[in-house]
Amino acid sequence: MxxxxxxxxxxxxxxxxxxxxxxxxxxxxxxxxxxxxxxxxxxxxxxxxxxxxxSFTSYSILRPGEFIGLQNYQELLSDDLFLKSISNTIYFAVFYVPLSIMFGVGLAMLLNMKIKGMSIYRTLFFLPTLVPHVAIAVLWMWLLNPGFGLINGFLDMIGISGPSWLGSEKWSKPSLIFMSLWGIGQSVVIYLAGLGDISNDYYEAANIDGANWFQRTFHITIPLLTPVIFYNLVMGVIGAFQQFTLPYTLTQGQGKPANSLTFYVMYLYDNGFKYFRMGYASAMAWILFVVIMILTVLIFWSSKRWVHYQGK
CATH class of the missing domain: 1.20.5 (Single alpha-helices involved in coiled-coils or other helix-helix interfaces)
Incomplete structure (x- = not known):
């Protein structure tokens, strides 16, 4: 014991x-x-x-403001420029995100080929992502200038009269989408990493079965690349709805022509820091947060049907 x-x-x-x-x-x-x-x-x-x-007050930087309930949200629904900014942002997201995925995957597959000097080509396609957005805006304002721009000059050489790209309400958003696609090198690098993770055993087995390039691409490469596509889709949607620097620099914050380049975050910024309507801007920020969260949840929910992981 x-x-x-x-x-x-x-x-x-x-x-x-x-x-x-x-x-x-x-x-x-x-x-x-x-x-x-x-x-x-x-x-x-x-x-x-x-x-x-x-978001429930009339607060501004200059005065404390008062509690006004849902007045900011009600006023937003009748604000024409707010609705225009939503329309512009959705237009950009609907076209830019799918195009960035298609061009990104296509470029990654080209840059994944085993040819001499491929590292140089990869570097060239990645370089635009290192350029600041302000510099990109200045560069493309010169390239797309209707009078002496290189793009319209090239079109004139082949007998086509180029439009006033950034000065036209019809062409301003497509021009911005084209500029944004120029800088997708970062997502291309991610796609390249995804392609490198696909085992060669799948392609060898497909070759033995007599599969051609299209069959290997659509039955092996694309399905096994869907986890990377899923990631870039989520990040692309979030980035598209937060588009700010490029259009703000192109238009000096005015969204011209005819507010065709006034995006949601630009209008939010103007309300908060130009008009000092911080309560109004906070309401806009929370609407944007809710929209992005809903879209992200929907993408995650749908991913169970189209995202395929190796070994599953």
Whole structure:
């Protein structure tokens, strides 16, 4: 009995020591993570919570404002420029996102070919992503100039009268989509990584069965690339609805011609920092948040039907 008590005491001491060491390691971990946690709270969670309240007020930077309930949201529904900005943003997203996926996958498949000097071609296609959006806007304003731009000059050489690209309400958004497609090198790199992850065993088995290039592409490459396509689809939709820098620089924040390049985030920015209607801008931000969340949930829900993972 005495021996059992003597053995129990050291065991209890060992357990206590382990518990103290575990608590000490947890405290150390929290201390190391505290700068990030504090930043997350101060710069993300707190503004998020405050913006919800501001969306129900008439708050501006110059005055505290008053609680007005749903008035900001009701006013948005009757704001013609708000509706125009939604229309422009949806137009851009509907055309840009599918085109960026198709061109991205196509370029990645070309750049995945085993030919001499391929690393140089990959670098050339990736370079546009390193150019700042402001520089891209200035470059394309010169290229698309209706009077002396290189694109209209080339069209004149083959007998085609080029339009006033950025000065035409009809051609302004297609021009912006074309400019944005010029900088898809980052997604191409991701597609290349996805192509490199596909095992050659699938292609060897398909060759033995006599499958041609189209059959290998649509029955092996595309299905096994769908996880990467899924990722770029989600990021592309989010990025398309947050389009700001390029159209803002092209139009000096005016959205011309005829507000055809006034996008949702541009109008949100103008309300918040040009007209100082911070409550109104907060309401717009929460509408955008809800729309993006709904679209993201729908994409995730649909992914079960068309995204295929290797080994499943």
């Amino acid at each position: 005495k021996i059992e008590r003597m053995n129990a005491k050291p065991i209890q001491e060992i357990k206590t020591t382990k518990k103290k060491a575990h608590v000490s390691s947890e405290i150390t971990g929290v201390l190391f993570a505290s700068p990030w946690l504090i930043g997350l709270f101060l710069f993300y969670l707190l503004p998020l919570i405050v913006s919800i309240y501001f």
